Amino acid sequence: xxxxxxxxxxxxxxxxxxxRIFNKIKLPSVTAYIVCGILMGPYILNLISKxxxxxxxxxxxxxxxxIAFSLGQNFTLYRLRRIGKSVFAISIGEVLGAxxxxxxxxxxxxxxxxxxxxxxxxIAPATAPAAVVxxxxxxxxxxxxxxxxxxVVAIDDAWGIILFAFxxxxxxxxxxxxxGVFATLFPDLLHGFMEVFGSLFLGFILGxxxxxxxxxxxxxxxxxxxxxxxxxxxxxLSIEFxxxxxxxxxxxxxxxxxxxxxxxxxxxxLKGFDPPIYLLFFxxxxxxxxxxxxxxxxxxxxxxxLTRLPGEMLGAFLGALVSKAEKRIKKYIGLGLAPQxxxxxxxxxxxxxxxxxxxxxxxxxxxxxxxxxxxxxGPPLVRIALERAGExxxxx
Amino acid sequence: xxIDPILxxxxxFISGFLILRFINKVRxxxxxxxxxxGIIIGEEFLNLVSRHLLxxxxxxxxxxxxxxxxxxxxxxxxxxxxxxxxxxFLISIFEALGxxxxxxxxxxxxLKQPFYLSLIxxxIASATAPAATVxxxxxxxxxxxxxxxxxxVVAIDDAWCLMIFSLSLALARTLxxxxxxxxLLFEALLKGILEIFGAIGxxxxxxxxxxxxxxxxxxxxxxxLYTLGFLxxxxxxxxxxxxxxxLTAMVLGATVVNLLKEEERFFAxxxSIEYPLYLLFFxxxxxxxxxxxxxxVGILGAFYLVTRVVGKIIGARIGAIISRSPKNxxxxIGFGLIPQxxxxxxxxxxAKANFQRVGGLIxxxxxxxxxxxxxxxPIVTKWALSRAGDIKKxx
Numbered sequence: 001x002x003x004x005x006x007x008x009x010x011x012x013x014x015x016x017x018x019x020r021i022f023n024k025i026k027l028p029s030v031t032a033y034i035v036c037g038i039l040m041g042p043y044i045l046n047l048i049s050k051x052x053x054x055x056x057x058x059x060x061x062x063x064x065x066x067i068a069f070s071l072g073q074n075f076t077l078y079r080l081r082r083i084g085k086s087v088f089a090i091s092i093g094e095v096l097g098a099x100x101x102x103x104x105x106x107x108x109x110x111x112x113x114x115x116x117x118x119x120x121x122x123i124a125p126a127t128a129p130a131a132v133v134x135x136x137x138x139x140x141x142x143x144x145x146x147x148x149x150x151x152v153v154a155i156d157d158a159w160g161i162i163l164f165a166f167x168x169x170x171x172x173x174x175x176x177x178x179x180g181v182f183a184t185l186f187p188d189l190l191h192g193f194m195e196v197f198g199s200l201f202l203g204f205i206l207g208x209x210x211x212x213x214x215x216x217x218x219x220x221x222x223x224x225x226x227x228x229x230x231x232x233x234x235x236x237l238s239i240e241f242x243x244x245x246x247x248x249x250x251x252x253x254x255x256x257x258x259x260x261x262x263x264x265x266x267x268x269x270l271k272g273f274d275p276p277i278y279l280l281f282f283x284x285x286x287x288x289x290x291x292x293x294x295x296x297x298x299x300x301x302x303x304x305x306l307t308r309l310p311g312e313m314l315g316a317f318l319g320a321l322v323s324k325a326e327k328r329i330k331k332y333i334g335l336g337l338a339p340q341x342x343x344x345x346x347x348x349x350x351x352x353x354x355x356x357x358x359x360x361x362x363x364x365x366x367x368x369x370x371x372x373x374x375x376x377x378g379p380p381l382v383r384i385a386l387e388r389a390g391e392x393x394x395x396x
Numbered sequence: 397x398x399i400d401p402i403l404x405x406x407x408x409f410i411s412g413f414l415i416l417r418f419i420n421k422v423r424x425x426x427x428x429x430x431x432x433x434g435i436i437i438g439e440e441f442l443n444l445v446s447r448h449l450l451x452x453x454x455x456x457x458x459x460x461x462x463x464x465x466x467x468x469x470x471x472x473x474x475x476x477x478x479x480x481x482x483x484x485f486l487i488s489i490f491e492a493l494g495x496x497x498x499x500x501x502x503x504x505x506x507l508k509q510p511f512y513l514s515l516i517x518x519x520i521a522s523a524t525a526p527a528a529t530v531x532x533x534x535x536x537x538x539x540x541x542x543x544x545x546x547x548x549v550v551a552i553d554d555a556w557c558l559m560i561f562s563l564s565l566a567l568a569r570t571l572x573x574x575x576x577x578x579x580l581l582f583e584a585l586l587k588g589i590l591e592i593f594g595a596i597g598x599x600x601x602x603x604x605x606x607x608x609x610x611x612x613x614x615x616x617x618x619x620x621l622y623t624l625g626f627l628x629x630x631x632x633x634x635x636x637x638x639x640x641x642x643l644t645a646m647v648l649g650a651t652v653v654n655l656l657k658e659e660e661r662f663f664a665x666x667x668s669i670e671y672p673l674y675l676l677f678f679x680x681x682x683x684x685x686x687x688x689x690x691x692x693v694g695i696l697g698a699f700y701l702v703t704r705v706v707g708k709i710i711g712a713r714i715g716a717i718i719s720r721s722p723k724n725x726x727x728x729i730g731f732g733l734i735p736q737x738x739x740x741x742x743x744x745x746x747a748k749a750n751f752q753r754v755g756g757l758i759x760x761x762x763x764x765x766x767x768x769x770x771x772x773x774p775i776v777t778k779w780a781l782s783r784a785g786d787i788k789k790x791x
Contacts, residue, residue: 236400
């Protein structure tokens with residue numbers, strides 16, 4: 001068996017070289033990393049040490065914390081004034097669109113029980129902010145479309161949490177595992193709101209502390225340690241209090257961006273540090289994909305894959321229409337929301353814990369398989385969306 | 397109590413930052429601050445270091461040692477090395493041998509310890525801790541001939557230490573357990589030589605591949621990934637083949653610096669990764685220090701502390717005189733070699749595995765003395781650098 005460090009070295013070098021090859025055929029590096037992960041993972045070459053695989057959860061929480069922090073940068077008051085309305089409308093439209101269409105299809109077309117359909121539907125709107133951020137960075141995408149897209153993937157997580165809490169509570173009641181509607185619906189929904197507001201509050205407080213002491217920083221080395229420390233502290237506290245790592249760190253980033261005059265330095269300095277974390281994150285995501293189950297993609301899975309993206313696109317389109325966004329945003333923003341990854345699996349795991357055994361397992365195995373598909377086709381679709389919207393700079 | 401590993405990391409970085417601000421005021425090297433912080437938040441006091449992190453200390457310390465050796469290798473441009481190569485070579489051989497001999501002789505004749513045990517202590521004593529030395533040099537921006545020689549010595553001294561140790565181990569086993577005889581000694585010597593050449597071979601081979609493929613790298617992020625990836629490969633292969641990590645990574649760095657014209661970009665790309673890793677490394681080192689073990693140090697430990705320093709200073713001085721090094725090197729180079737840390741503990745562990753009966757005694761002594769060397773060593777190194785005139789301005 002390979003030792004941890006050798007395994008890490010191979011992951012980085014092979015990931016890097018294959019991203020060069022993928023770039024030649026116009027596929028984003030994220031896809032290269034995920035494919036590398038699948039190939040090097042336990043099902044095929046088995047080149048990743050057990051200890052590294054076991055650290056997947058840790059790596060993914062750290063990577064998501066860094067991603068969310070840099071996403072928060074987009075929420076300066078100045079920008080919000082410009083695109084806030086569209087971001088708000090599009091994200092709500094996208095979340096409701098995917099939710100309603102997937103729920104109805106699974107319920108009415110497949111004749112699954114309503115409580116199963118509503119939970120699967122509530123998982124559908126979850127997007128993968130990490131993939132979207134990495135692609136906009138790789139292709140140096142810039143402009144209103146990019147800003148709006150980043151805004152949407154950032155806050156749709158908040159709507160997603162509330163919607164999922166609501167659906168799960170409803171499902172539990174209908175499935176009869178718990179008492180009446182009000183016995184479970186109200187506390188669960190409250191719990192969802194608490195998670196969202198708790199995360200935002202934590203990020204805001206730590207962001208305030210961050211900005212207050214920011215002026216004592218002198219050298220780049222100090223700054224780097226300081227920024228990393230705050231991001232990890234926020235991530236760690238979120239985990240400790242069962243809050244959303246994504247929302248709290250996003251709020252941290254947004255607060256820092258608004259309060260510190262030299263905010264840019266705090267975000268720029270991370271660019272020298274984070275590439276290995278992101279590469280490792282995507283390779284491990286690929287290695288953890290259960291490709292062996294791909295053949296078990298049942299009817300539910302097929303319907304989910306076929307209806308999720310159209311639902312997102314339709315919802316996002318309506319949101320863009322209502323908020324009077326530009327034409328290219330109306331047309332392509334939904335496509336940029338295609339990637340789905342770990343967040344969806346996390347939700348499915350939660351569903352499994354609370355629903356009757358059969359239903360829970362069916363949902364989890366469906367989502368595990370559909371994630372393989374969306375994780376692979378999502379990133380190239382984001383690239384296409386950015387390209388069509390005319391916001392890809394010179395690549396490389 | 398189970399603290400979340402990410403929260404624990406956050407606490408380490410934030411408090412590391414705070415202690416950095418404080419320690420600069422009292423004019424101590426930053427790593428002394430990190431070590432003290434590690435002790436404070438370690439298991440014996442606040443217990444804020446996650447168990448997951450503690451168990452990853454080995455991996456982190458191997459990566460950091462590799463990073464350090466890689467950056468030392470960068471100093472070995474062929475024409476520069478021609479100038480100081482002889483000094484580095486002779487000083488490192490003599491300081492390693494000197495320590496070995498002085499400690500062994502003192503333990504055997506003055507303390508009346510069995511010869512095989514004295515031999516083991518002597519061999520462990522020859523190890524130094526390059527990380528501490530390099531960090532002090534960087535922090536005070538030390539520059540000059542003295543600094544360059546010191547960097548070279550702490551890097552290749554690992555190779556001699558490994559040889560001395562495998563020889564001593566073989567000899568001790570022959571004496572104590574009546575195994576093998578000359579054949580075993582010969583085998584150990586051969587193995588030691590093979591390990592050194594293996595490390596050099598792996599480092600050069602990877603260095604050539606590194607240079608050959610380097611045109612594939614286009615972006616800043618790519619640069620970081622490429623350099624880090626090759627460095628991790630070299631460390632990983634060295635571990636896999638039981639070679640010296642320090643030597644392998646150093647030869648990789650030296651090969652790259654001599655083959656590539658724009659090597660600066662590659663080395664600089666690791667800067668941002670280094671700072672947090674070093675901080676983490678030293679804080680974890682502090683958290684792993686077992687202060688309680690100081691109680692067990694006793695006469696043996698005190699003797700080890702003193703004789704090792706004497707051996708280093710005398711040996712290095714003889715090497716410096718023979719290689720006709722400048723006066724400041726002759727006087728102070730030995731003082732730069734005082735820190736001792738992880739390498740010594742690793743070697744002591746091997747000794748323990750081989751000699752069950754005295755294993756506990758060896759471990760207790762080395763763990764206890766490491767606490768002292770880790771805390772005092774960097775301060776002495778700083779003193780040596782400024783006496784040698786290589787620290788120009790006060791920061």
